[in-house]
C-alpha cells in the first residue's frame with residue numbers, strides 16, 4: 616500500500632507517521648508514504664497558494680493551479696513507480712463521513728493520494744477535476760486537512776498486512792463488526808480497590824466470549840444507539 620499526501624505542511628505529516636507502529640512498518644517496508652509540498656508548484660515568485668473568494672466573504676481560498684499541478688506530478692510518480700493510479704481523496708468538512716467500512720475499502724486500493732486544503736477552502740474546480748471522493752473525519756471544522764489525512768493514513772495503514780504484529784487484533788476492536796469493543800484489563804488483579812471481573816480470571820473460554828459479547832452489545836446500546844440500531848438491522852436481515 617502506498618499513500619501520498621499533498622499538503623502545505625509535509626513535515627508535520629511526515630513526523631507523525633514516522634512514529635510508533637506506522638513508523639516501524641514504514642521502516643520495514645510493509646507500507647509506503649510520501650508527502651508533497653503544494654507550494655513547490657506555484658508559478659508566482661511569492662509562492663502564494665491562495666487568493667480572495669469571488670463573490671466576497673471571509674478568508675482566502677486555495678487556488679486550483681498549484682494543487683492540480685502537484686497532484687498530476689504525484690500521480691505520474693506513483694504510476695512510474697509501478698503502482699496503480701492512486702484514488703484521489705480531498706479532505707474536507709463537507710465530505711462523506713469516514714467509517715471503519717470505508718477504511719477497509721480504501722485499504723484494498725493499491726494507492727491513495729490525500730489532498731489537504733487550508734484557509735477557508737479550496738477552489739471547487741480542482742475538486743471537480745481531480746477528486747474521486749471527498750472525506751470528512753467528523754462534524755467539526757479543522758484549520759486544515761492535515762489532521763484528517765493523518766487519521767485516514769493511520770486507520771488505513773493499520774489494516775495492511777505486516778503493520779500490526781497480531782493481525783487478528785483489529786477484528787476485536789471497536790467498530791470492526793459495527794459494535795464498540797468490550798472493556799479490557801491487565802495486571803494487577805486488584806488496583807486501587809477495583810477488581811478485574813471474575814469471569815476473566817476463570818479460564819473458561821466460552822464464558823469469557825459470552826461476557827465480552829454482552830459487554831460489547833450493552834456498551835453500544837448505551838453509548839451509540841445509532842450503531843446499535845444499524846447492528847440489529849444487519850443481524851435481522853441476515854436471519855430472515
Ligand code: ADE
Nearest residue numbers: 706707708751752757763
Ligand atoms: N478539513 C476541515 N475540517 C475537516 C474535517 N472535519 N474532515 C476532513 N477535512 C477537514
